């Protein structure tokens with residue numbers, strides 16, 4: 475494609491060289507540059523892409539898109555200067571791939587917790603309704619039946635457009651994608667055309683990246699600020715920040731609520747939980763009574779958001795609820811592994827204080843005396859990720875110890891941090907009274923085995939934080955590790 479066509483609608487500050495250069499490949503990574511490439515120099519959190527301009531030219535780049543022109547202008551390469559390279563990259567990527575987001579109905583989901591759950595439920599619901607669909611999620615990307623690995627919750631703009639094009643070519647009519655706060659700030663969604671946006675909730679996370687909670691709110695709101703007038707913006711009316719998200723959006727404002735408040739504050743889509751247990755949820759949604767296979771009150775919010783979205787996309791209410799009641803949750807979300815002697819293992823991706831609290835409260839409410847009158851104990855195994863928000867560490871340990879009978883603090887992707895240093899920060903949140911029921915075992919496998927050794931039949935072992943993940947990330951190496959496999963093996967070796 476001609477460089478001038480690629481730059482359609484991109485505000486330019488300056489250019490040097492031919493705008494008729496033919497670009498065959500886009501990349502923000504100098505290591506991927508080859509003749510025909512447009513290299514986009516992006517300032518990252520570790521290095522500045524501008525320092526690789528020379529390298530990109532020596533590897534044969536056709537053109538460079540940057541925020542600052544290099545001191546030495548390379549010959550035979552076109553230079554394009556813009557104010558915001560990541561944002562320009564979004565529009566360039568959309569131009570390069572022919573605006574695939576306009577060829578499908580693209581719905582984005584943002585919020586601290588529930589993005590994967592809502593996006594996956596939507597994907598499964600719409601397939602059940604007979605559509606070909608796409609999914610961009612933390613667990614995996616999917617082009618209808620074809621599963622592709624996901625490296626991020628939200629892919630970069632180039633990968634996203636490439637995937638969306640493949641989805642459109644495969645006949646997908648609807649695509650459901652997670653929109654992380656990192657993605658909004660890093661402009662990974664710039665240039666995408668959304669048919670709708672959904673807000674789940676916002677609680678403590680990612681303060682390492684955003685600095686303050688206010689900035690984190692602004693990042694999420696940024697998604698709704700970008701929605702076009704033709705889109706819908708569906709928010710959670712029961713979340714304190716639900717209304718804030720829609721303050722400046724051009725999109726049609728819609729909401730959902732499980733609370734019976736006054737008409738002015740209650741949502742457009744209303745639901746009520748009638749019963750919840752290990753069997754699932756019984757709810758009324760818009761006056762229809764339905765059973766769902768998902769466990770936990772928090773999932774009632776996810777289901778209501780999914781229902782509202784499907785209605786806003788024009789589907790029949792009755793048909794939606796019939797299909798949705800058969801939909802199963804995504805992998806690693808409240809996934810149960812039961813031992814032969816009836817110990818209940820639960821693997822859940824709770825890696826924020828709010829998620830951990832929700833899951834533990836759900837488990838507490840599900841507990842009942844068994845036939846012999848035994849009241850099950852809750853044994854929790856939990857850790858906090860390295861090179862991520864450190865301020866959530868003591869809070870998560872405090873929640874785990876408050877809501878469990880025994881707790882084992884352990885590692886969860888220490889990445890480049892010292893695992894014991896992370897664990898010490900977690901221990902700081904454990905009150906002296908709760909310290910007695912808490913142990914620290916750095917090795918996650920040993921921690922799971924110790925939890926299983928403590929358990930009696932009917933007890934519940936919650937292994938939190940990794941869910942679907944199949945690795946433990948230590949010093950940049952991803953070692954095979956799967957909480958569900960580990961639980962099963964621990965049960966067998968008991």
Ligand SMILES: CC(=O)N[C@H]1[C@@H](OP(=O)(O)OP(=O)(O)OC[C@H]2O[C@@H](n3ccc(=O)[nH]c3=O)[C@H](O)[C@@H]2O)O[C@H](CO)[C@@H](O)[C@@H]1O[C@H](C)C(=O)N[C@@H](C)C(=O)N[C@H](CCC(=O)O)C(=O)O
Pocket residue numbers: 502503504505516517518519520521522523526625626627628629630654655656657
């Ligand atoms: C903190 C963060 O978001 N980092 C993302 C960011 O990397 P970075 O800022 O560190 O990049 P950098 O290493 O400084 O490099 C800057 C630029 O120089 C380029 N470069 C670098 C080296 C070189 O030799 N040549 C070269 O051109 C890089 O390609 C890049 O364009 O840009 C990269 C390219 O898009 C991402 O892969 C990377 O995600 C890392 C792996 C990551 O872990 N991100 C997490 C925090 C994340 O994004 N998570 C959210 C979900 C969060 C949630 O909601 O729970 C997600 O959407 O996945």
Ligand SMILES: Nc1ncnc2c1ncn2[C@@H]1O[C@H](COP(=O)(O)OP(=O)(O)OP(=O)(O)O)[C@@H](O)[C@H]1O
Pocket residue numbers: 585586587588589590591592612627652674675772773775776806807808822823824825828829830832833941
């Ligand atoms: N609506 C919700 N409200 C609160 N907690 C939830 C909700 N939905 C799911 N959770 C909890 O949060 C965990 C993560 O859920 P999910 O994977 O759907 O979130 P996510 O927003 O995609 O997370 P990530 O930011 O890592 O992509 C679940 O395992 C569950 O414990």
Ligand SMILES: N[C@H](CCC[C@H](N)C(=O)O)C(=O)O
Pocket residue numbers: 627825858859860862886887939940943
């Ligand atoms: N999307 C989240 C995933 C956290 C999962 C947890 N297992 C961890 O490694 O901290 C993040 O990147 O912060």
Ligand SMILES: [Mg+2]
Pocket residue numbers: 589590591611612613627652
């Ligand atoms: Mg997710």
